[in-house]
Amino acid sequence: MDFNRLAELLFPHVSELPSDMEAKYPARQLPEGAKVTRFAPSPTGFVHFGGLFPTTVAERLAHQSGGVLYLRIEDTDAKREVPGAAEGLIKTLARYNICFDEGAILNEQGQISDHGIYGPYKQSLRAPIYHVFAKQLVREGRAYPCFTTEQELEELQQVNKKEELKNTDWQAQAEAKRAEMLKNREFTLEDVEAHLAAGDPFVLRILADGDPERKIKFTDLVKGNMEIPENDEDFVLLKSDGIPTYHFAHAIDDHLMGTTHVIRGEEWLPSLAKHLQLFRYLGFKAPKYMHIAQIMRLDENGNKKKLSKRDMGANMDDYTRMGYSPEAVCEYVMTLLNSNYEEWRAQNPDKPYTDFPFNIKKMSVSGCLFDFNKLNDVSKNVLCRMSAADVTAKVTEWAQSFDPDFGAVLAADPAYAEQIFAIGRGGKKPRKDLATWADAKPYMGFFYDEFYQIVDAIPESFDKADIVAALTAFAQNYDESDDMNAWFDKVKTIARELGFADDMKAYKADPAAFKGSVADISMFLRVAVTGKQNAPDLYTVMHILGRDRTMARINATIASL
């Protein structure tokens, strides 16, 4: 077979050579050890948690080594493309502190445009580049056209698949596929000419030289050493529309763009043999690979499943909606990514996570279950360290989008809100009331008359006369200028006079000797003022609320009894 002739037949308009491409995209000049990584999404939807994961690794590795993180849009499947998805992905990632140095990134107008000299960074725009290499592979007899239509292929699969789902005859299917493939390899130049003359579309397939009986030794930076069978499948390089498949585009782009580390989910491991084969055919040095374990969830049967779109906690926008702070999510991601991160954090409570020396060796080999308990804990630790002003701004921003009524009252008086969020904040042992911004309203909504409601009633077991007497006495003696001790002494006095213990130890020693304790008296006040049995320090609460509203609520409670 005259492969040069075949190449001309297939790609008559391609005149450039691979060497021209190499010249056009010279190797990067970077300091020793600098890593070049990328985020290469197909614009088919939103960023999900499983995608944020490897991307965070890519970002850390690039930026902590003085390298480059770039964005390449893998829009090779026009059928699945969702308009606007790429912009959405970029914006979402930016919230999680993932910013790109290069690639298809947003300009000032919010539109995607190329930054960098290795573009275009949209694969759909790179067809001419891929064709240069495709033509070369044909010349070398390592790729060939296949005129079997998609429909014919589907029929073939139907034959082998019928009556099934569970009981697919895998072996028969594999054999049929193999036979079909071998048949496709047999053709003459005349056949090709005839097909082309008839305008028949074709795909370009690789001529696989692998023998699955032989194994390739390979070292993955996460998974370690492994052996995978060589590839013997003539997989598709160029689809009939001339656009490459992932495999081909991956090899060409990551070579030309100078990627040093390919970081992707472990679902790519099975096609690794194909990629290695391609790099070899093309004469490229293969990048280093890191196949990252997947995040899992539990299905109805209690089995682990890969966390995918639609699962609760998959869409990053869900976290925004639920009120998780991006800082908290990043923190959680880091704890999952590096097993010694939490230890580092304990020693460096105030440093940004980007100071953490990210270590590939500390990455888990197997997939972990997404755990909201842990996320919440991590989140509380992050939020409790923020300043009151910061928290106020962020709660307000969140509420304005997701709880507008609440957002409005917060925004109406930021100074007042900040006083509230300052309660128990600062110092070595700050309160940890908030895991999400959505927790704010149930926690402190009572500070606003609009959201004040009786959530917990005073238990029926108490004598109403005592409750009224306690509240009345408190109202009569309330002096806003009292310090905390004076304030509490008054509460104790009320307790004592009503036959309640003013000393908790005495009460615990002999509960039967009292109607109750000062804790109960405080509870009456707390329910009256906050509507809840649980609230932050009452003295502080009353001061923030102010005398008028405090008294109004106490009097209203008395009236209702």
Add this chain to the structure above:
RNA sequence: GGCCCGUUGGUCAAGCGGCUAAGACAUCGCCCUCUCACGGCGAAAACAUGGGUUCGAUUCCCGUACGGGUCACCA
């Protein structure tokens, strides 16, 4: 089904031939305490399994089981 990867408490995980097998989250108990939150102390809870190798295996090798991933003109 073939191929690849994995398997330490409910979850995330240290461990890298000899340990009473860390720690964190969650759970429970106690303490602190006017409630909550915080904090302190404590409890319960694990090396999937069978063979090797070895003086000795959680750790190394093989098998089994279980789990995951993947087998497209999708990425």
